[in-house]
Amino acid sequence: MPTHGPRLSCTMEVRRPDGRQAGAWWRGSRFCDIHSIMRAVVIDEYGGPDEVSVQDLPDPRPGPGEVVVRVAAAALNRLDIWTLSGSLGFPLEFPHILGADAAGEIDVLGEGVKALRRGAKVMVNPGLSCGECELCRAGEQSECPNFKLLGEHVPGTFAEKIKVPVQNVWPFPSHLPWAEAASLGITFTTAYRMLYSQGRLRPGEWALITGIGGGLALSLLQLARPVAGRIFVTSSSPDKLARAGELGADEGIDYTAEDVGKAVRRITGKRGVDAVFDSAGGPSLEANLRCLRPGGRVVIAGVTGGPQAEIDLRRIFWSQLSVIGATMGSHRDVSDMLRAVAGGRLRPMIDRTFPFERASEAFSYLESGERFGKVVLEFGSGG
Ligand SMILES: [Zn+2]
Incomplete structure (x- = not known):
């Protein structure tokens, strides 16, 4: 039998698949009185x-x-x-x-x-x-x-x-x-907050979503599609870019084949996009800033590529750019996200x-x- 602490009132024995007793769960009081x-x-x-x-x-x-x-x-x-x-x-x-x-x-x-x-x-x-x-x-x-x-x-x-x-x-x-x-x-709530509560995406704006294929990036694509005017996505996989196109992305950029900042400026006639939605973090921040029009913003909700970034701050103030963070969402974000999913029949x-x-x-x-x-x-x- 497991060693009973003074607060333990349970008498049942729990065994793990390997036959050892799950003793750690019995020493505290949080799972007492178990049936x-x-x-x-x-x-x-x-x-x-x-x-x-x-x-x-x-x-x-x-x-x-x-x-x-x-x-x-x-x-x-x-x-x-x-x-x-x-x-x-x-x-x-x-x-x-x-x-x-x-x-x-x-x-x-x-x-x-x-x-x-x-x-x-x-x-x-x-x-x-x-x-x-x-x-x-x-x-x-x-x-x-x-x-x-x-x-x-x-x-x-x-x-x-x-x-x-x-x-x-x-x-x-x-x-x-x-x-x-x-x-x-996690992903739809975070994507909703990135796009709308923090990123304030407006109808017709041009958005860049980095690293298409993961759950968060696909959620961003699905939730942005009804509102954004033009959506750009990046990936190292031509197959993922093609599949994102089937889901409504307008432009796909293979970041292993071309610098993302240069590609966006080429495709947009040097204008840039209104907002970048990113979860790669440090290594991509400089390139993401180069994708923006003056007054644009980067919204970051992750650092899958690494937490540190070195950027030229002159680009921030001269072009009046914003770097915005986002994590998960409020109750209102969850509620609004569910409404968007229901209304758009998103899956x-x-x-x-x-x-x-x-x-x-x-x-x-x-x-x-x-x-x-x-x-x-x-x-x-x-x-
Ligand atoms: Zn609190």
Whole structure:
């Protein structure tokens, strides 16, 4: 039997697939009084896809204002790879459940939850905010000084059941199957905030989206298409550029064949674009600034290429450029994003799905970078 701490009232024994007892979960009090077991995708230490395993863990119990969601599908994000590798630098309690995105059915309502019924189909917004600071009260939850993400700072969504605050679950447009609904949380919310709340994209403006093929860039393309006048995309893959063209991109630039700044100026008759939406970060910032018309802006929501940039500040002030950051979104952003998805009948691009038992393989596939769209784990227990 596991070693019981003084606060532990549970008597059930949990064994992992390798036969070892899941003792770490019993030493604290957060999963006490447990009656049933679920399976979850976890890590016991930082590393690569080989560290990812499926373990039996106690069912989560909702606290006041929380709900338990029976997960049907959960999308992978690059964020999960950084969590897995330990590069985010947050201390995690092991075993740690990975995952930020999910969709499923409401299974248990915590005390005081009145707005949802059991069985309601919801997607999860992974952003957790304090709800009390001046920025939360102003409706800017993703600017909260205590902003956290499911799976990054706290147990995540790659589990048969998860518990989340009720304000983090949203009914989603009915035309979406589970895998697509599960892909809205990180990428579509972030893309909406980049384009509209932070980037203030206006009808007819010309936009450049870097690195087409990943989930965020495709979300940007889909959400910008109804509004932007002309959309430029970049990639190192002619195949991805061609597929982006089928989704509505007007111009594709192979950044391995031509300097992006020069290409944009050539195609636009030296005008440049109104806004660049980027998640590559440091190495591409200088080129992104050269793509802009005077008064244009670059909106950055990631540093997949690296965090450091060296830029000529004369370009910023002389051309009156703006460099703008964006992270996740507010409750209003999630609501407006869902409305845009419903109104445009948008469907997140799914590259491939895996049964959650093969999560390690899904992580290896995500790392390969060959995908076009989201990689999604299917749990098969919801709906
Ligand atoms: Zn706050």
